[in-house]
Amino acid sequence: MDTEKLSSKIAMNEIVNVNTPDFDIDPEKCLGVYDTDPCTIVIMGATGDLTVRKLIPALFNLYLNKGLPKRLQIVGCGRTELDDQQFRKKMENALMALDGKNRSKWLLFKDTIHYFSVDYDNLDSFIDLAEFLKNLDQKHKTQGNRIFYLALPPSLYQTVAQTIGQTGLAHENVNNNGWARIVIEKPFGRDLKTAVHLDQGLRKFFQEHQIFRIDHYLAKETVQNILMFRFANAIFEPIWNRRYIDHITITATETLGVEHRAGYYEQAGVIRDMFQNHMMQLLALTAMEPTSRFEANQVRDEKIKIFRSLRPFPVENLHDYLILGQYGAGTIDGNPVPAYRDEPNVNAKSLTPTFATMKAFIDNWRWQNVPFVLTSGKRLAQKRTEIAIQFKEVPHSIFRQTLGEAIVANRLILGIYPEEKVTLTFQTKQPGAKVCLRPVTMNFYYNQNYSGPILDAYEKVLIDCMLGDQTLFWRQDSVERSWAFLTPVLEECEDCHNREEMLHIYDAGSWGSNFSNIK
Numbered sequence: 396m397d398t399e400k401l402s403s404k405i406a407m408n409e410i411v412n413v414n415t416p417d418f419d420i421d422p423e424k425c426l427g428v429y430d431t432d433p434c435t436i437v438i439m440g441a442t443g444d445l446t447v448r449k450l451i452p453a454l455f456n457l458y459l460n461k462g463l464p465k466r467l468q469i470v471g472c473g474r475t476e477l478d479d480q481q482f483r484k485k486m487e488n489a490l491m492a493l494d495g496k497n498r499s500k501w502l503l504f505k506d507t508i509h510y511f512s513v514d515y516d517n518l519d520s521f522i523d524l525a526e527f528l529k530n531l532d533q534k535h536k537t538q539g540n541r542i543f544y545l546a547l548p549p550s551l552y553q554t555v556a557q558t559i560g561q562t563g564l565a566h567e568n569v570n571n572n573g574w575a576r577i578v579i580e581k582p583f584g585r586d587l588k589t590a591v592h593l594d595q596g597l598r599k600f601f602q603e604h605q606i607f608r609i610d611h612y613l614a615k616e617t618v619q620n621i622l623m624f625r626f627a628n629a630i631f632e633p634i635w636n637r638r639y640i641d642h643i644t645i646t647a648t649e650t651l652g653v654e655h656r657a658g659y660y661e662q663a664g665v666i667r668d669m670f671q672n673h674m675m676q677l678l679a680l681t682a683m684e685p686t687s688r689f690e691a692n693q694v695r696d697e698k699i700k701i702f703r704s705l706r707p708f709p710v711e712n713l714h715d716y717l718i719l720g721q722y723g724a725g726t727i728d729g730n731p732v733p734a735y736r737d738e739p740n741v742n743a744k745s746l747t748p749t750f751a752t753m754k755a756f757i758d759n760w761r762w763q764n765v766p767f768v769l770t771s772g773k774r775l776a777q778k779r780t781e782i783a784i785q786f787k788e789v790p791h792s793i794f795r796q797t798l799g800e801a802i803v804a805n806r807l808i809l810g811i812y813p814e815e816k817v818t819l820t821f822q823t824k825q826p827g828a829k830v831c832l833r834p835v836t837m838n839f840y841y842n843q844n845y846s847g848p849i850l851d852a853y854e855k856v857l858i859d860c861m862l863g864d865q866t867l868f869w870r871q872d873s874v875e876r877s878w879a880f881l882t883p884v885l886e887e888c889e890d891c892h893n894r895e896e897m898l899h900i901y902d903a904g905s906w907g908s909n910f911s912n913i914k
């Protein structure tokens with residue numbers, strides 16, 4: 396076909412295809428009527444914040460969108476003495492304004508919710524719970540399948556896993572049990588040693604395929620989109636490497652301060668709170684090799700290779716690779732906010748970092764010497780989560796004589812928050828007689844041409860637990876590698892004599908500490 400015919404064909408196609416995409420999407424398939432087994436979700440810590448704010452609303456939403464198995468029971472467990480009615484009322488209040496249709500649905504849904512009071516370290520109370528669950532199974536035909544969701548402080552994870560285990564509830568397919576899964580949220584330890592210790596405690600009773608370690612970042616649609624974007628498009632992968640990419644920045648900044656979590660945050664700081672988990676997952680998804688199939692263990696096998704390839708942090712040269720900061724007083728959205736040290740329950744001389752920028756390298760063929768610059772912090776100018784791929788400049792500019800300046804290199808941004816989007820910046824000619832370049836940005840907004848429901852992170856997590864799909868959960872080997880990379884950094888920062896000097900105080904509402912010594 397000659398080029399003229401070819402271009403007229405393309406032009407025709409463009410006309411014909413306006414507003415009529417030539418690809419088929421089966422909405423049912425994408426929204427998912429999930430093929431989940433009947434089961435009981437047992438929430439430990441059911442009177443706490445997480446249950447009220449996240450878990451029950453997520454379960455109710457799934458119910459409204461027909462995302463739950465037909466035979467599902469929910470059992471809230473806690474130390475407080477409550478009966479079913481009192482617990483249901485508490486949950487109903489948490490759902491806030493239930494209008495007409497939702498209210499009538501709630502009246503149907505609430506009967507699936509029960510309450511059983513337990514003492515977390517008392518075997519007898521768990522033996523009673525086991526009996527209660529057995530009866531519930533028989534009555535509602537939930538086939539002995541159970542999810543134990545630990546909505547509890549991490550200090551209780553081992554104790555509760557142990558009492559569940561000693562009662563025989565962790566055994567699968569024996570004594571009227573079906574499958575048994577345990578769900579925990581970070582922090583998975585506070586360094587390598589404690590992470591290993593926690594795992595040893597869990598593994599006495601649960602095997603790896605039964606343990607679901609949540610990272611809510613992985614349940615974000617746009618984070619999952621990273622793999623689709625990279626591996627369902629042939630055009631990006633060939634340039635996704637050191638030959639074309641100059642550096643990659645991964646940013647997760649927040650305007651929120653420490654809020655009411657000083658007790659936890661004072662012990663954690665930004666590296667444990669954001670880097671060991673969310674930032675490392677974003678890094679792995681951006682850098683990993685394609686798998687043969689999109690399947691939990693294959694994806695996790697590729698991620699662990701990235702964690703294993705992280706160049707050990709040059710702790711002797713920390714200043715060139717890491718900046719730590721802590722917010723001082725400032726202004727957010729026009730309102731004055733206190734310094735971190737003046738927040739309730741924070742030590743007035745606290746040296747806990749609320750901000751960090753870190754430069755990391757991955758020692759493999761694809762990424763040799765490409766800096767990955769990770770930044771996260773609280774009380775910054777804007778809440779923004781994004782991955783920016785900065786490509787290299789053109790090898791030689793034919794316009795240099797006319798323009799007399801370097802050409803701004805291409806940049807691809809995978810936006811996660813506030814705008815869920817993909818943008819590509821490239822150069823075009825500025826219209827007019829003169830030779831001038833004009834950088835333009837091509838935008839794709841994630842919800843463009845889509846009006847269906849979007850799964851909240853906790854809805855996604857709960858569905859995957861019910862399906863037994865561990866793709867979006869941490870596997871212990873990765874938890875350990877991530878800690879192995881960060882523990883020496885934490886030790887160096889926390890034990891060094893100049894800890895105070897290392898900490899830059901920045902104004903709340905600003906863009907944080909000075910990045911000048913890091914690319």
Ligand code: BG6
Pocket residue numbers: 647649651668669780
């Ligand atoms: C949590 C951290 O894991 O993630 C919080 O403990 C942080 O400190 C939060 O605020 C950020 O999550 P998101 O989804 O708002 O970016």
